[in-house]
Amino acid sequence: MITIYDVAKKAGFSSTTVSKALNNYSDVSEKTKQQILRVAAEMGYLPNAHAQSLSTKKSWTIGVMFSEANEVGMKHPFFNGVIESFRKYVEREGYDLIFASRNLRNRDISYLEHFQYRAVDGIVVICSDSKDAQVREMINSTLPITVIDRMDPGCSVIHSDNVAGSSLAVHYLYSLGHTKIAHIAGDSKTDAGAARIRGYKDAMKQLHLPIPEEYLINGGLFSIKEGKHAMEQLLSLRDRPTAVFAAGDHMAIGAIEAVKEKGLSVPEDISIIGFDDIEMSSYITPKLTTIKQDTHLIGERAAKMLLNQITKKKKMIHSEVIPVELIIRDSCRTISKKEK
Known part of the structure; x- marks a missing residue:
């Protein structure tokens, strides 16, 4: 069985230094620590968890x-x-x-x-x-x-930075010519949902764009189902938005599904931008423009x-x-x- 003393001998350091390196003490340089860890790995050294806990007063x-x-x-x-x-x-x-x-x-x-x-x-x-x-x-x-x-x-x-991300989404849509921008919001009881609502409102105010009451719609807890339901409500409006910012990619994917079921197309009939950049975003049709976390x-x-x-x-x-x-x-x- 390989011991700490065997590792110390091969690495060329004292057993005390080796012990400190293996237990991530701050008074051992990163270079020394990495050298000792490499030697320990090469030798197949496995520290005893119980002994580690006793010596370091930690459970790891x-x-x-x-x-x-x-x-x-x-x-x-x-x-x-x-x-x-x-x-x-x-x-x-x-x-x-x-x-x-x-x-x-x-x-x-x-x-x-x-x-x-x-x-x-x-x-x-x-x-x-x-x-x-x-x-x-x-x-x-x-x-x-x-x-x-x-x-x-x-x-x-x-x-x-949820506030900045929401502002980025709104400004991007505005740069494409959109002024009727709706927001499918995440639950305002969550910190992320509340911050993204604030970012949306701040950006719309900065751009001097009105926010009709029906354009800010609760999308719940960021799910595909809730995003789809919220989009169906937006599509039923007489003066519907030309662009929608969804507070999460799952909601944006649900929104795209609602648009398709209505016989419309994204982005030809309505533009949609999400928030997260989950892996699925780059594989759906159309590929989703989004704010990456x-x-x-x-x-x-x-x-x-x-x-x-x-x-x-x-x-x-x-x-x-x-x-x-x-x-x-x-x-x-x-x-x-x-x-x-």
Whole structure:
């Protein structure tokens, strides 16, 4: 069996330095750490998890909670992409993930109690439900925590620039000649939904464009079905919009389906732009123009944010906003003055 002393001898460092490198101590340089990790991997060294926990006072586990009002969770491509990036980063640093089961809701135990019982070193919450009491309980605890997709002053949070993204969508449609721009909004009870509504309204005001009451329509919890239903309502209007900004790609896909069922065409009869840039967006017909969220960067930055708290053994309050990007495909077109 390969021991830490064998790794130290081959790597040319003391057993103390090797131990610190394997346990990710900050007083070992990155170059030294990588050299030791490479030698350990080549020798097939596997540290004893129990011994690691005793020596470092850490469990080397991170709790993961999805707070989704529509109970989609990891099924949604955005959240799936974020947690995959997060997982890859923390696993490289030696951590494992523990996912909270939804069955906990049917037992007399909270998510926080579950994670405390499992002795996790920190918690990441993937959240679109801003009213979730269990999320608030964890934020108020002493455990290191990072919350993704929520704006909260009480903990470390990371989210896309939803306001700027919505403004980008509206300005792009305006640049194509559109002035009748409707918004299929995400639920305003979610932070993302509320921020995207604000971005839409701000951009329309800046461009001196009116927002008829019926042009701002609730698309619910970002699903294809709800997007389709919202689009059907817009298509029934006497003065219907020439362009629609949907607060999520799933809703935009539902909207496109509604247009097709009406015997109309995207973008010939109506332009549609989404938000997310999920993989499906580039494969549907027409390919969806959208606002891209950088799921890889969000997951990686969230991991760094949480591990920094765990390493320093201190809960921190920090906020980071990740830029978004306009991805132009085929679902929007330029219109002439007489078409407005």
